[in-house]
Amino acid sequence: MIKVGYDAGHGFHTAGKRTPDGEREWSFNDKVARAFANELALYKGVMTRRFDDPTGQRDVPLRERTNGANNWAANFYISFHHNALGSRWGNHTGVETFIHTNPQPRSIELANAIHPAVVTSYGLRDRGIKRGNLHIVRETTMPAILIEGGFMDSLIDITKLRKDAVLASAGRAVAQKLAKFVGLSRVFPENREELSMAQYEELRRLIDAQARRIQELERLIGLEEREPLATHAKEWEWATRIGLLTDIYPNRPLTREQYAEVEYRKASGEIQLKVEPE
Helix, strand or coil, X not given: CEEEEEEECCCCCCCCCECCCCCEHHHHHHHHHHHHHHHHCCECCEEEEECCCCCCCCCCCHHHHHHHHHHHCCCEEEEEEEECCCXXXXXXXXXXXXXXXXXXXXXXXXXXHHHHHXXXXXXXXXXXXXXXXXXXXXXXXXXEEEEEEEECCECCCHHHHCCHHHHHHHHHHHHHHHXXXXXXXXXXXXXXXXXXXXXXXXXXXXXXXXXXXXXXXHHHCCCCCCCCCHHHHHXXXXXXXXXXXXXXXXXXXXXXXXXXXXXXXXXXXXXXCCCCCC
């Protein structure tokens, strides 16, 4: 079983890690990291573990990330980032992949296998494979690379970074090249031929494992489902009865777009707000 550690660099609130317009680097990193993990889940003989905070709320210290990967005995580690030159827009451009200044031979091979796919996915200038004394590639005991997928303060690169399809393509491409590098085979063929029973069972196992991971993440961030609290039962029953809200997830937060939908439905007359006297 191949064990792959990975992370999205920084956290959502990390100071300075944003575009001149305020977009967060972690948000770009996260989209690539998620696509990477989802694609790698389609292969047999591999397991992944993420070492940043998947919600982005906490910038997990670098030492905690590398210690976690080392203790887990990961076979490979990939860190997803996006670059910046300063705090103003410019015309600098390109993607690059970092390895340590004194890298393991396998890290060099890993970078050579993956970097061309990163360049192709972003469609930006190739700044090459570089060496740097970066914590992630220095303190991990396994072959490790750090990918800088374009400059988020570049007027050229930001047009790519703002496209979710580009970020997802980059994540999938990295996973595919890693799988080829270590000799993994897909759970089912890419040509979508009919699954064998063994392939079906493996796919079901992966889906069940992913569902358990989602449930655990929801538990960790307080999203376990429950009935409405007694102190809010009357209001919840009224809101769901008139169609103001659906009758599920009483304890989940309301997003701004969901709030906008509720207000629109009220203003348009789609729902009539009237509280019957008790």
